[in-house]
Amino acid sequence: MKNLQPGDKIAIVSTARKVSSEEMQSAISVLQSWGLEVVLGETVGADFHQFAGPDELRRNDLQRMLDDPSIKAILCARGGYGTARILDHLDFTKFAQNPKLIIGFSDVTALHAHLYKLGFESLHAIMPILFPREGSEAAIESLRRILFGDEISYNAPIHPFNRFGTAEGELVGGNLSILHTIIGTRSDFDYSGKILFLEDLDEYLYHIDRMLVHLDRCGKLENLAGLIIGHMSDMKDNTIPFGRNAYEIIREHTARYNYPVCFDFPVGHEAHNLALVCGRKVKLEVGESGSELNYI
Known part of the structure; x- marks a missing residue:
């Protein structure tokens, strides 16, 4: 895993429940304050019942970020339910050539397990939907420290x-x-x-x-x-x-x-x-x- 540097791109996608772009603004501001360039996936703002778009959209959105070597980390926007529905249709070939941290928790545990089985590290951490939550300062700071390679x-x-x-x-x-x-x-x-x-x-x-x-x-x-x-x-x-x-x-x-x-x-x-x-x-x-x- 490579540590992030100011100027690096970090993507936000939703592999599970739907989110609005407005709900991402707090996290976007924090990430930008760290010197990161935020790239929003097509799933942010997508709406398909409780999901952030149909399975195909969520899968393709994550796949695009996995394949893009300019994206240095991927933040899952929120949990809920839906990540396991897309796992078996993902291709990690290009990701393996340029591994990057995938971040989230709760329903994203399925993705962490899948990545571990493939031999990759991932990051169980706070997600953008929760950045505005009162008392989350230490959680956000622990995410920053790990992303930038500080000792923990x-x-x-x-x-x-x-x-x-x-x-x-x-x-x-x-x-x-x-x-x-x-x-x-x-x-x-x-x-x-x-x-x-x-x-x-x-x-x-x-x-x-x-x-x-x-x-x-x-x-x-x-x-x-x-x-x-x-x-x-x-x-x-x-x-x-x-x-x-x-x-x-x-x-x-x-x-x-x-x-x-x-x-x-x-x-x-x-x-x-x-x-x-x-x-x-x-x-x-x-x-x-x-x-x-x-x-x-």
């Missing part, structure tokens, strides 16, 4: 569910629901020896349990090097309560393993969503004073 070190406070230890491995993960749905597809990958991070939004607690059971039965949790749990936001329950919150569910399904586990890491659907490079080797240290994550 993250800390998380102590959490009573943490399991102490130190681990090294490639960092993978993202949205639990998306990772769950790509198991068995061509975007799926081996979790063994990896440091996995998970986050999710607006799920029923029994869904969280069901997905953790599935990941565990598929062997995804057994051979991790380490586990990082981020935001589990706006969880829902049934009339008859499930009886455990999201963190308690995750602790239950990982209790028999020995790798370090960090809970309450600042990644996910809250405003404090720090940028993480998927596919890059990291060192995770979980101890009595909290957790620390550093790139190696």
Whole structure:
């Protein structure tokens, strides 16, 4: 991955839910203040039900940015749903000749997984739709630091569910629901020896349990090097309560393993969503004073 320089072009496309050009203005202003030239894709402003245009338009828009060597990074405008619908029809041949960071989170987890399977790094980070959100300053700054090659070190406070230890491995993960749905597809990958991070939004607690059971039965949790749990936001329950919150569910399904586990890491659907490079080797240290994550 090449660091960005002032004057470089960064594209904004929407691989999933629709966005307006007005909703992109805050992010455009910030990116321009960093010295970057912003190129808007045809999907910005496109409207097809809840999507940013039909599958063909979203696929062609992303493909054009993947193929264009003058584009040095690609920001996905927002999540929602729809990225997985276009993955299997993308051609990464020209992208492989001039790799660039693809940035986003939530539904974009499917694209991160696909890129990791192909051998490329990508960036799990705040998306343009969320730049105006109150409290997002640290998330935006972490994106800038990674794009321009600044050193990154993250800390998380102590959490009573943490399991102490130190681990090294490639960092993978993202949205639990998306990772769950790509198991068995061509975007799926081996979790063994990896440091996995998970986050999710607006799920029923029994869904969280069901997905953790599935990941565990598929062997995804057994051979991790380490586990990082981020935001589990706006969880829902049934009339008859499930009886455990999201963190308690995750602790239950990982209790028999020995790798370090960090809970309450600042990644996910809250405003404090720090940028993480998927596919890059990291060192995770979980101890009595909290957790620390550093790139190696």
